[in-house]
Amino acid sequence: MEVDKGKGEAEETRKVAEADRDTVTLKSSDGKLFEVSKEAAARLSTVLAGMIAGGSIDDNGTDLKQIGSEALENVVDYCNKHANSIPSAALISSSISFNTAPFKEPEEWERKFVDRLSHDALFDLVEAANFLGMERLLDVTCHKISEMMKGKSPDQIREVFNIKNDYTKEELEEIRQELAWAFYDD
Amino acid sequence: MTTGNKRRVVTPGGAQVLPEEMMTEVFLRLPIKSILCFRAVCRSWDALLSSEEFCGLHMAKAEALPKMFFTSPTAGFDATAMYSSSSS
Numbered sequence: 001m002e003v004d005k006g007k008g009e010a011e012e013t014r015k016v017a018e019a020d021r022d023t024v025t026l027k028s029s030d031g032k033l034f035e036v037s038k039e040a041a042a043r044l045s046t047v048l049a050g051m052i053a054g055g056s057i058d059d060n061g062t063d064l065k066q067i068g069s070e071a072l073e074n075v076v077d078y079c080n081k082h083a084n085s086i087p088s089a090a091l092i093s094s095s096i097s098f099n100t101a102p103f104k105e106p107e108e109w110e111r112k113f114v115d116r117l118s119h120d121a122l123f124d125l126v127e128a129a130n131f132l133g134m135e136r137l138l139d140v141t142c143h144k145i146s147e148m149m150k151g152k153s154p155d156q157i158r159e160v161f162n163i164k165n166d167y168t169k170e171e172l173e174e175i176r177q178e179l180a181w182a183f184y185d186d
Numbered sequence: 187m188t189t190g191n192k193r194r195v196v197t198p199g200g201a202q203v204l205p206e207e208m209m210t211e212v213f214l215r216l217p218i219k220s221i222l223c224f225r226a227v228c229r230s231w232d233a234l235l236s237s238e239e240f241c242g243l244h245m246a247k248a249e250a251l252p253k254m255f256f257t258s259p260t261a262g263f264d265a266t267a268m269y270s271s272s273s274s
Contacts, residue, residue: 142212
């Protein structure tokens with residue numbers, strides 16, 4: 001997905017070419033370039049849609065300083081996979097969502113897409129999706145993390161997410177008693 | 187989880203795994219039982235999960251989920267059992 005772009009193109013030619021291109025070039029915080037379908041980027045990311053509409057896309061690579069190359073590669077991969085898949089009814093309706101609407105289940109390929117990611121890659125992707133205003137990708141990644149958490153004990157959660165227990169023994173016992181049914185009744 | 191990522195090494199203060207806004211998105215997808223249980227993970231999760239704002243958001247999501255609702259006659263006099271269920 002990474003591309004090495006030729007330098008020294010005349011400014012005028014570049015502008016004309018940019019208007020005709022059906023991809024946009026994005027640049028990660030560590031300077032790597034990625035090409036993504038313009039249609040999918042505009043459809044899936046409110047931020048990229050705004051940049052494309054506002055003409056602030058740079059043919060030499062639009063700087064996304066908040067996103068590292070691994071996360072950006074996953075974002076681009078997701079957009080390009082989306083561009084190649086026929087949107088289902090579920091996906092179309094998910095673009096019209098409200099704060100109180102129930103969450104849409106991920107599609108099979110979206111599940112597979114997030115299943116192969118490491119914890120860190122998954123968390124980085126959540127942040128990238130949030131930064132780029134990619135509601136659907138945020139939905140899919142958050143769903144995956146919630147699936148990883150369901151049915152786990154507080155101890156298991158601390159271990160998986162590397163969280164330090166900052167309660168005293170007494171406090172923890174108090175919480176356990178207060179919420180005994182949630183801890184022990186399955 | 188790799189240890190090379192300093193951002194996510196949690197401090198004794200109980201820093202978030204993800205920024206709070208995104209952690210909320212994850213928590214909203216959990217059933218109520220998990221949410222209660224996870225208040226015991228650390229103080230910052232407890233503060234977030236027991237906040238009025240979070241409870242309001244979770245309630246709104248739960249209400250939007252499809253529910254099964256049915257009634258059934260009972261052996262007792264003048265009584266009807268009513269059941270309601272949801273995926274959370």
